[in-house]
Amino acid sequence: MSTMSKSKKIRSFLAVGTVVLSLAVSTGQLTAAGLVSGNAPSSGDNSVGLGRSTIETPIYADDAPKVFAHAATVRDGLGFPAGANRSGKHVKDALQKSEYDEVDELDNAGRQISIAQFDTAGDLVAAVRLDIPSGFMVKATGDGASKAAERALAKVSLAAVGQAQVEDDPVAGGWNVHWDRVQDGFAVRGDETRVRVWQDGRIQSVAHVEHKLASAPVTQLTRDAGQRAVSGQLDKWFAGRGFGYAIQGMNLEWVGPNTAFDPAKVGATGEPYRLAWVANVQPSGSISDVVRLITLYVDAGDGTVIGGDVVE
Amino acid sequence: MRRAKTLLVSVLLAVSALGATAQATLAFKGEVWSNSDAFTSRCLGFTDTYPQQLYSLNVAQIAKLGYQPIGGAIGSGFTRTALLNGVFYDYAVYAHTHGDNYWAASGYPNVDSAILQDPGTSSCNNFARDAIRSSAIKSATYGSFYNLVIMSTCELGGGTSTMPGAFQIEKTKSSTNRKFYLGYVNSTYDSGAFRFEQAFWSYLNGAPNHQRTLYQAFTYAAGIGGYPAPDASNPFVANWWGNPNYNGTPGWS
Numbered sequence: 001m002s003t004m005s006k007s008k009k010i011r012s013f014l015a016v017g018t019v020v021l022s023l024a025v026s027t028g029q030l031t032a033a034g035l036v037s038g039n040a041p042s043s044g045d046n047s048v049g050l051g052r053s054t055i056e057t058p059i060y061a062d063d064a065p066k067v068f069a070h071a072a073t074v075r076d077g078l079g080f081p082a083g084a085n086r087s088g089k090h091v092k093d094a095l096q097k098s099e100y101d102e103v104d105e106l107d108n109a110g111r112q113i114s115i116a117q118f119d120t121a122g123d124l125v126a127a128v129r130l131d132i133p134s135g136f137m138v139k140a141t142g143d144g145a146s147k148a149a150e151r152a153l154a155k156v157s158l159a160a161v162g163q164a165q166v167e168d169d170p171v172a173g174g175w176n177v178h179w180d181r182v183q184d185g186f187a188v189r190g191d192e193t194r195v196r197v198w199q200d201g202r203i204q205s206v207a208h209v210e211h212k213l214a215s216a217p218v219t220q221l222t223r224d225a226g227q228r229a230v231s232g233q234l235d236k237w238f239a240g241r242g243f244g245y246a247i248q249g250m251n252l253e254w255v256g257p258n259t260a261f262d263p264a265k266v267g268a269t270g271e272p273y274r275l276a277w278v279a280n281v282q283p284s285g286s287i288s289d290v291v292r293l294i295t296l297y298v299d300a301g302d303g304t305v306i307g308g309d310v311v312e
Numbered sequence: 313m314r315r316a317k318t319l320l321v322s323v324l325l326a327v328s329a330l331g332a333t334a335q336a337t338l339a340f341k342g343e344v345w346s347n348s349d350a351f352t353s354r355c356l357g358f359t360d361t362y363p364q365q366l367y368s369l370n371v372a373q374i375a376k377l378g379y380q381p382i383g384g385a386i387g388s389g390f391t392r393t394a395l396l397n398g399v400f401y402d403y404a405v406y407a408h409t410h411g412d413n414y415w416a417a418s419g420y421p422n423v424d425s426a427i428l429q430d431p432g433t434s435s436c437n438n439f440a441r442d443a444i445r446s447s448a449i450k451s452a453t454y455g456s457f458y459n460l461v462i463m464s465t466c467e468l469g470g471g472t473s474t475m476p477g478a479f480q481i482e483k484t485k486s487s488t489n490r491k492f493y494l495g496y497v498n499s500t501y502d503s504g505a506f507r508f509e510q511a512f513w514s515y516l517n518g519a520p521n522h523q524r525t526l527y528q529a530f531t532y533a534a535g536i537g538g539y540p541a542p543d544a545s546n547p548f549v550a551n552w553w554g555n556p557n558y559n560g561t562p563g564w565s
Contacts, residue, residue: 096511128531236357237353260361289438
């Protein structure tokens with residue numbers, strides 16, 4: 001008998017034993033679940049992911065010919081296989097807090113082999129090939145992958161602006177080729193056009209992420225003023241705790257105000273991105289047992305902290 | 313005759329009661345753990361909101377796959393003892409906390425990955441006190457079978473991670489058993505993990521009857537892009553091991 005099948009039997013035996021025990025307890029309160037379950041949440045908001053549902057409405061080629069035609073262009077342009085069938089839907093995605101039209105290529109069994117998603121303006125947001133690649137007969141180079149990505153973007157009418165960055169994909173073994181968005185000379189944090197390329201040079205996915213930007217502030221905080229704002233916030237947070245910190249870098253970037261440090265705002269809808277000083281802060285002292293990096297966004301206009309991020 | 317009828321009715325009632333309870337009790341248990349107390353203003357000076365958001369998201373979505381009951385805890389209930397005592401009964405395990413690939417007790421070059429338990433409401437995290445080593449988890453599993461393990465931490469999706477092995481999940485992408493491990497390779501922003509997991513679950517549970525696979529959900533989430541990274545040496549990279557054809561529903565393989 002293998003170890004696994006032994007443990008299965010032990011788990012079953014223990015569970016049944018607990019059932020018998022719970023039957024013997026007249027109140028019925030002592031159940032196996034009660035014995036092994038953990039605590040309920042001790043604090044905070046539970047609303048995210050609970051009780052909010054995604055709404056999907058079917059769309060058809062007759063009703064939405066542009067969407068289906070665009071999806072066919074994307075499929076063919078990226079070299080995705082044509083499915084035996086296609087289906088479409090309009091999605092209000094509660095988890096991702098987004099709204100899009102999606103056209104799926106389906107195999108004979110109705111399984112998705114690729115999807116293409118378009119935003120409410122009809123622009124491509126993501127196209128992903130979902131089949132499992134079989135053995136790769138040829139091996140592309142990073143340069144070849146970059147060129148394949150550029151050709152793919154041209155075929156789906158996405159502009160590749162600036163210098164491509166090419167990184168090995170340690171998971172799939174191919175490459176990630178991406179063009180990071182820059183507006184008015186400043187990076188837009190997270191916005192990019194990204195192409196994932198399989199080892200043999202075929203395209204696995206294309207994503208285009210672009211957020212709305214607010215107007216840049218008329219008067220921008222200087223770097224020194226931005227750094228003073230960051231230090232002021234950290235000094236306030238760390239007062240009396242014996243933590244140190246080093247500001248590793250500060251850049252002006254367009255960022256999305258977020259709820260990272262403000263529980264009261266969790267669940268709020270996204271605002272346009274704002275120009276901010278972005279500071280990466282390396283904490284030291286006991287805090288570094290649990291936090292590797294804190295990133296702070298300081299509004300480039302008024303110097304307030306409008307969000308950030310944490311690397312645990 | 314009357315005694316026989318009475319006995320039969322008694323037996324049927326007992327079996328019925330046992331069956332109903334057994335159905336509930338023999339369900340495939342999931343546990344979702346989130347370290348939140350280490351990320352409060354008491355410990356950091358500010359409150360990181362992601363531990364709560366990730367906990368809520370994953371409790372709801374793992375339940376949708378059919379695991380029940382969903383145990384675990386956010387906050388002070390997430391202790392080494394609670395995790396190790398309960399893990400044997402689990403089929404799905406999720407943890408959001410600090411994680412890394414530390415040297416094993418035997419020293420370099422051996423690795424024994426670890427996550428940190430919640431420090432509780434009167435302490436802050438301390439590695440020596442709070443680490444839950446993969447070797448300790450492995451011992452507590454007694455070699456039992458796990459369907460789905462998600463380590464929402466830094467580093468535990470990397471090549472040196474020993475955490476998959478704690479749950480008897482081999483680091484291959486061609487398993488034929490119903491098993492899947494998900495983790496992040498490098499230092500990872502909480503916002504990156506949250507974006508990835510929202511997309512992952514949106515895709516996976518976005519169709520009825522569990523038609524979609526975990527591999528497809530992973531591929532979709534990895535494909536949508538838009539993940540900020542701490543620096544060029546730490547690009548956002550999620551990784552998986554297990555069975556590419558598995559849809560995530562619980563079951564013995």
